[in-house]
Amino acid sequence: MVDSTVFTYTNKDFINDVCSVQQTRSRFDIALRSRWTEKRNAGLFRYHLDDLETRILPGPCSYIAQLNIMRGIERRKPQEILSVRQNFDPKQFNFNQINPKELLLELLKESESSCEARCHRNGSKRKCKVIINVSPLEFGHCLLVPEPDRCHPQILTHLAVQMGIETVLLSADPGFRVGFNSLGGFASVNHLHLHGYYLNHQLRIETSPAEPILSMCGSQSPHQCESYT
Template sequence: MADSSFFTYTNKDFINDVCSGQQTRSRFDIALRSRWTEKRNAGLFRYHLDDLETRVLPGPCGYIAQLNIMRGIERRKPQEILSVRQNFDPKQFNFNKINPKELLFELLKESESSCEAICHQNGSKRKCKVIINVSPLEFGHCLLVPEPDTCHPQILTPLAVQMGIETVLLSADPGFRVGFNSLGGFASVNHLHLHGYYLNHQLRIETSPVEPILPKKNLYRLLDFPVGFLFYTQGPNLDLTVNAVCGLTDAMVDRNIAHNIFITRGCPPQRERDPSSSRYGVRVIVWPRLSCFGAKEESAFNVALCELAGHLPFKNREDYETVTEEGVQDIIRKYLLPQEEFSELQKHVMKCL
């Protein structure tokens, strides 16, 4: 990275031989971790993130609970959201208004797939800014903001999905995760962004069993709780998966169905339940869910991308110390799309993709 404000890459930078538990770092990991640490040391976060107190909840799901009291106290007040399709409002906070020092770097791909041309019609390269999350969940917590000047609302675009998958492929660390909260799915800011962070604990969804829905479109159904859609790809050509993911999310936006997405290294659909297997590919899990509109209640246990994936950040010690696997599932269940609606959505998606 000759210019520290840019990270330029090609498909050749994707890491294929990733194994659960390995500690090697790629060029991307080194750039992200070093720049993020610099920002932390410069005091740009709302609080100093130490090693978080962590425990694995007893039970087959292996939920990862973490105590992060300061995030609950110091994070920016979430915007009021009234619809999954809410328009971008330039008067509200957005990522064009951040302190320029919060920028880690811009992602620039030297050659892109056919679904995302290198240039706009005006000839300028498409960019994705990577900025710090000033209220971090975990080490390296950053935001991927594709084409911030375009002022997209919080609705996924092909470029956003592609950048999300590609950053996971750029990392040699199986603990690097990317996620997305839609409007109504506990997104805090209505300006297109994804979350990225490191979680040094294995999650059940990396190896959860699936059943095929449309294998030719890399689409499966996640069988473990909570049930969701799962896409799998090993790259480097991501067009098929990107278009299929966007086909699903577009269908949900059209129906005003909120959703959360988690992108992580995982084993192929044919090799589930093998925690020691290599993580050659990427699992993209999409959960349709009941919408939560209006301003977020900060004291609530918010069910969003982390919680659905099995990573549970807690804002107070009592909940952190007393929560059980059954209690977690009872809370999550309240936000899931009813089975009948999920099945109807699945039938619709099978016709559309």
Template sequence: MADSAGSSETSYLLPPNREDWEEQGIPDFVYGQKELTREGIQWPRTAPSLPDTRPLSHFDSALCSAWRQRMELGLFRYRLGELQTRTLPGPMGFVAQLNVERGVQRRRPQNIRSVRQAFDPEEFNFNKIRPGEVLFRLRREPDPPGVLQQEDILVMINVSPLEWGHVLLVPEPARGLPQRLLPGALRAGLEAVLLSSHPGFRVGFNSLGGLASVNHLHLHGYYLPHRLPVEGAPSEPLDPGGRLHLLQAVPAPGFLFYTGGPGPDIEALVSRVCRATDYLTAREIAHNLFVTRGAPPGQTSFSSTLTGVRVILWPRKSSFGVKEREAFNVALCELAGHLPVKTPQDFSSLTEAAALALIRDCLLPPAQAEEVRAALVALTAQEEQ
């Protein structure tokens, strides 16, 4: 059922009868280089909501229409309405949202004991989901010689959504890959952000020990119609070539990688980031990663125009299981400044100081953080050799 990204013939909606779902097969969303080149992505004067009346890309339209249909069909664990949202007073600009249902009804995390834990086919994995949970297969058109071909990525609903359009990007689930970041998966996440014309579409990855709840390779993607501090925060260069920066003035200092857009620069960035996550995984250091449109490194601009894509990597203490008594659990979105809060009491009383305390309690101790910093700088320097 392959079709070009610009065609209106492909349907990403399920037929009305459930018995026809499996027979339909998975539709292909096929895209090429031209769909990745989008200039002038910017925040409007008022935050864009979803469903959105502004012109969306073909990717956004396909994802949002199929996602909305699955919500109407009752394939989620709860019906997501408009979430109560407030920006916490203070310089960080935390975006707190009340999401009681996710805190109560999400699937219990698997028993994870190691960042390098092997895939277990007996545990829940994405080969066991209902057919209707898959929206489409993300497929890249054949690239010119010398450029790696993108593997197929299934885009499926997260049945316990954080926000509107919350999906999972799962590379070839039948391969049974453990939750360890691979270049093809990261490249797909970067390109999904570039395919979207919505400034608030973000992608992220939680390692095992970094609050990944399923040990089967996947990334998260979701729409949040609010700016986050990591988009335009300043950074300090860590190597002379400007390929690795330390993000500052954010909830948690992180390693910043940047690309101005599609092309060879993305291949270099993917390789650089995956070398860093391989280093962390080999040493049993949990980590979270966040992909968002944002300003180039070194700039402190919070202007409305988002000129490129920022990738932020946070090494952190391992945390196995969910800490039920805390206002929120610290994973990819919380480190970026988006706080899904579990109870009305915590939502109304949460302060910036309390949020910062929870987040910073999950970071590596200073000596280990400095060791990781030196190692990633050394890995970056090896690119020149």
């Protein structure tokens, strides 16, 4: 019997230019949105997301402000944080303790290279669970939890960054966002996770000028550069 929660994908599923997609949704969008709606209708959230009051604040940064009173009231009480590098504490709440009904998807990337195939044969197949945020900010608000059984603290890892980027690339919706908040940055659970949700407002970071801070190529010509993923 096939597990319907497992979402398999390859690099061919990535959408690199969402602006070229005309009002269509990817397989990932369809799966995430439909399952999130099912969980909402089943009453698994702590409150309903009614029409939230949203404003674009005046000023050059165009910050987006949203009034979500119920999140302030119903959100899980944050754990005591003493350091941004605080160790994982199995006695505290973590995402291995959630209600199984809160699981949306389990992301599984199919091997496309010999390196990935070797990793899979060695039993180190990476896993990333997608679960609902029971105190949501926006429609589709979910948590990406890489390798939950390894009990990583809320400190970014290479895999977490990669999973965040790949999840964004799996969506055809330009409003799908992925973000990370650290300990001391309003993270309430010290168990590695990222946030994903749909927000139909442009963020300043999307159009801000940027430049590379580290070249992976050095003095090599472009065709000699290795690909780092």
